[in-house]
Amino acid sequence: MPREGANSCCIEGGVPVKVSRLLLAGALAVSVAGIGFAQSFEFVGAGATFPAPLYLKMFDQYAKEFGVKVNYQAIGSGGGQAQLKGRTVDFGASDVIMTAKDLADAPAEIVHIPTVAGAVVLVSNLPGNPQLRFTGDIIADIFLGKIKNWNDPRIAGINPDVKFPNMNITVVHRSDGSGTTGVFSDYLSKISDEWKTKVGSGTSLSWPVGIGGKGNPGVAGLVKQLPGSFGYVELIYALQNNMSYALLKNKSGNWIKASLATTSTAANVPVPEDVTKLSLTNTDAPEGYPISTFTWLILYKEQNYGNHQKAKVEALLKMIWWMTHDGQKYAEPLSYATLPAPVVKKAEAILKSITFDGKPLLEGGM
Amino acid sequence: MSVLLIAILLSLVLSSRPALVANGFRFLTGSEWDPVTNSFHALPFVFGTLVTSVIALAIATVLSLALAILMGEYFRTGAFASIMRTAVELLAGIPSIVYGFIGLFFLVPAVRVIQIALGVPPFGVGILTSSILLAFMVLPYSASIGREMLMLVPADLKEAALSLGSTRSEMVWKVSLPFSRSGIMGGIFLSLGRALGETMAVTMVIGNSNSITLNLLSPGNTMASLIANEFSEAQGAVYLASLIEIALLLFVISTVINILGKMVINRMVETT
Numbered sequence: 001m002p003r004e005g006a007n008s009c010c011i012e013g014g015v016p017v018k019v020s021r022l023l024l025a026g027a028l029a030v031s032v033a034g035i036g037f038a039q040s041f042e043f044v045g046a047g048a049t050f051p052a053p054l055y056l057k058m059f060d061q062y063a064k065e066f067g068v069k070v071n072y073q074a075i076g077s078g079g080g081q082a083q084l085k086g087r088t089v090d091f092g093a094s095d096v097i098m099t100a101k102d103l104a105d106a107p108a109e110i111v112h113i114p115t116v117a118g119a120v121v122l123v124s125n126l127p128g129n130p131q132l133r134f135t136g137d138i139i140a141d142i143f144l145g146k147i148k149n150w151n152d153p154r155i156a157g158i159n160p161d162v163k164f165p166n167m168n169i170t171v172v173h174r175s176d177g178s179g180t181t182g183v184f185s186d187y188l189s190k191i192s193d194e195w196k197t198k199v200g201s202g203t204s205l206s207w208p209v210g211i212g213g214k215g216n217p218g219v220a221g222l223v224k225q226l227p228g229s230f231g232y233v234e235l236i237y238a239l240q241n242n243m244s245y246a247l248l249k250n251k252s253g254n255w256i257k258a259s260l261a262t263t264s265t266a267a268n269v270p271v272p273e274d275v276t277k278l279s280l281t282n283t284d285a286p287e288g289y290p291i292s293t294f295t296w297l298i299l300y301k302e303q304n305y306g307n308h309q310k311a312k313v314e315a316l317l318k319m320i321w322w323m324t325h326d327g328q329k330y331a332e333p334l335s336y337a338t339l340p341a342p343v344v345k346k347a348e349a350i351l352k353s354i355t356f357d358g359k360p361l362l363e364g365g366m
Numbered sequence: 367m368s369v370l371l372i373a374i375l376l377s378l379v380l381s382s383r384p385a386l387v388a389n390g391f392r393f394l395t396g397s398e399w400d401p402v403t404n405s406f407h408a409l410p411f412v413f414g415t416l417v418t419s420v421i422a423l424a425i426a427t428v429l430s431l432a433l434a435i436l437m438g439e440y441f442r443t444g445a446f447a448s449i450m451r452t453a454v455e456l457l458a459g460i461p462s463i464v465y466g467f468i469g470l471f472f473l474v475p476a477v478r479v480i481q482i483a484l485g486v487p488p489f490g491v492g493i494l495t496s497s498i499l500l501a502f503m504v505l506p507y508s509a510s511i512g513r514e515m516l517m518l519v520p521a522d523l524k525e526a527a528l529s530l531g532s533t534r535s536e537m538v539w540k541v542s543l544p545f546s547r548s549g550i551m552g553g554i555f556l557s558l559g560r561a562l563g564e565t566m567a568v569t570m571v572i573g574n575s576n577s578i579t580l581n582l583l584s585p586g587n588t589m590a591s592l593i594a595n596e597f598s599e600a601q602g603a604v605y606l607a608s609l610i611e612i613a614l615l616l617f618v619i620s621t622v623i624n625i626l627g628k629m630v631i632n633r634m635v636e637t638t
Contacts, residue, residue, distance in 0.1 A: 075598055076598035076599040077599055077601070078598060078599040078600045078601040078606075079598055079599070081601060082606075096601075098601075099601070099602070101602070102601065102602065105603075168487060170487065170489065175569065175574030175587075175591075175595045176594075176595040176596065176598070176599065177401075177595065177596045177597075177598065177599025177600060177601075178599055179599075199402070200402035200403070201402065202401055202402040202601075203401070203599045203601060204401040204595075204596050204599065204600070205400070205401065205402060206398060206399060206400035206401070206402065206403075206405075206576065207575070207576075210575065211489055211491060211573035211574065211575050211585045212573065212574030212575060212585075212587075212595070213574070214569055214570065214574070214594075214595060218570070221470065222491070225474065225475070225478075225490065226488070226489065226490065227488075
C-alpha cells in the first residue's frame with residue numbers, strides 16, 4: 001500500500017494513478033466477496049432457445065438482487081441435454097422432456113423442473129385474413145396432405161361465416177429442430193392415430209408435405225408471402241408481431257383462443273406423481289388451450305459431482321426456487337405463461353428432493 | 367495443410383462412428399430422413415447439393431466469362447474498369463445471410479411470378495431459386511480469377527493475332543481464352559467449392575423439403591442446409607452422429623470434386 005501511494009505522487013497527469021487505484025479497489029472487492037459472502041457464485045447453463053429471453057431477464061435480475069451470476073447459452077434443447085449429460089454445465093434447459101432412452105443413457109438420475117409455459121398457434125394466409133376455427137383432426141389431415149384445398153367441406157363446416165377460395169393449401173413447417181415442432185407433433189399424435197403411426201412426434205420430423213422455414217421468423221415470413229399457406233409458430237412470436245391466429249377446439253369441445261391466460265389454464269390439471277408424465281397437449285382443462293407446453297430446467301438429482309460444493313449447490317437450488325416463485329413476475333411482460341399453483345408446489349417438491357451426498361438441501365422449505 | 371485435412375477427416379469419422387455402424391451402406395442409397403424412427407439416409411441432400419451447385423455453376427460460368435472478358439480485355443483501365451472491379455470485389459464480401467435476405471425478398475417473389483405464369487404451385491422458394499442465388503454468390507470468385515488470367519496473356523501473342531488480321535473478338539476467342547483457360551477453369555472450380563458448402567442463404571430460399579425431385583421449381587434441401595437446420599436440436603447419439611456423417615459425406619464429395627478439378631486443369635495445361 002505505501003508503495004502504491006509513493007507511485008501516485010510521481011506519475012504526472014493523474015490518469016494512470018486513478019486506473020491503478022480502481023484496479024486495486026476492484027481486486028479488493030473481488031477477494032472480499034470471495035471470502036466473505038457465499039453468494040458470489042457463478043453458474044453455467046445451456047439449452048432451449050424458446051425461454052432464453054425470459055431466462056436472461058431472470059438471471060440478470062437475480063444477479064442484481066443476490067449477486068449470483070449465471071452464464072446461459074441458448075444452444076437449443078438438444079444441446080442442453082447433451083451438455084448436461086457431459087456434465088459441462090450446472091443445469092440444462094429443454095422444451096421437451098428427455099426421452100426414456102436418453103435418461104437411461106445419462107450417468108445419473110436427472111430431474112425436470114417446469115419454469116414457464118408456452119403455446120403453439122396456427123397462422124394462415126387467406127384473402128381478407130378471416131378469423132378461422134380448427135379442430136385437431138382437420139389440422140392433422142392438412143399436415144398429412146389429405147386435405148389439400150381451402151374449399152374442403154370439412155374446413156367450411158366449422159367455419160360457416162367464412163367464404164373460402166378455391167386455393168391449394170401450402171403447409172409451412174419448421175425446418176430446424178425445435179421444441180415448437182415437438183409440442184405441435186405431440187398434440188397431433190394424441191389427436192390422430194394416422195399421424196402417430198405415419199409421422200410421430202419429435203423435434204424434427206419426416207414431413208409428409210410442405211415447405212420448411214428456419215425458426216419462427218422463417219415460418220412466419222413464408223406464411224406472409226405465400227397465399228393459401230398454413231403454418232405454426234410460437235404464441236409469443238405471434239403476439240409480439242401482431243399476427244392473427246386460429247381458434248382451436250379443445251378436448252371439452254370449447255373454442256379457445258390462445259393467450260397467456262388460456263395457456264396457464266391448460267396447465268391447471270391434476271399433477272401426476274412423476275412430473276415427466278405431465279403433458280399439457282390436448283389438456284383436460286375446459287378453458288385450456290390444447291397446444292400448450294411447459295419448458296423445463298434439467299439437472300442431476302445427486303449434486304455432489306465434479307467440483308461441486310455444498311454451498312454452491314444450495315445457491316443454485318435457491319436460484320431455481322426463486323425462478324419458480326418470485327421470478328415468475330417477469331414472465332407475463334415477456335409473453336410467457338406463468339406456472340399454476342399446483343405445478344409450483346410440484347416444482348418445490350422436486351427441488352426439495354435434490355440431494356448433496358444423499359441428503360436433501362432444501363428440506364425445511366424456503 | 368494436409369495434416370489439417372487429415373485431422374478434419376479423422377475427427378469426422380470418429381464422431382460419426384455410431385451412425386456409420388447403425389446406418390450402413392443404405393445411408394447412401396435410401397431417401398428417407400426420419401429422426402422419429404432413427405432412419406437416416408443421405409440421398410435427397412446429396413441430390414439437392416449437386417443439382418443446385420451444378421445449375422449455379424452453369425449460370426455463373428456464362429456470366430463470369432462475360433464479366434472476365436469485359437474486365438480483362440475491353441475495359442482494362444479507366445474509371446469504368448475500376449468501378450466494375452470494385453463492384454465485383456464487393457459482391458464477394460457480402461455475408462451470405464444478406465444474400466439470403468435479398469433472395470427471400472426479391473428473388474422469391476420473382477420466381478413466384480414465373481410459377482404462377484406456368485400454373486405450378488407458387489412456392490417461390492425451391493431448387494431453381496437457390497441455384498440462381500448461388501450463381502450470384504459464386505460469380506465474383508470466377509469473374510475475378512478469370513479477369514486476372516486474361517490480364518496475364520502476353521501482349522505480343524495478342525499483337526501477333528491482330529497483326530495477322532484477326533478482329534478483336536477473334537483474338538479474344540482464339541488467343542486469349544485458350545491461353546488462359548486452365549486458370550479460368552481453376553476459378554470456376556474454386557467457386558464450385560463455395561456453392562457446395564453454402565449454407566445460410568440456401569436454407570432461406572430452398573424450401574427445406576427432404577424429397578428428391580427433377581422439377582426444379584419445387585422445394586428441396588442440401589447437405590449443408592440440413593446440418594445447419596437440425597444440428598442444434600438433434601437428440602440421441604445416432605441422430606447427432608448421422609448429421610456428422612452427412613458432414614463427412616460433404617467433405618468427401620468436395621474433396622473428390624476438387625481433385626477432379628485439378629486433374630482437368632492439369633490436362634488443359636498439358637495440351638496448351
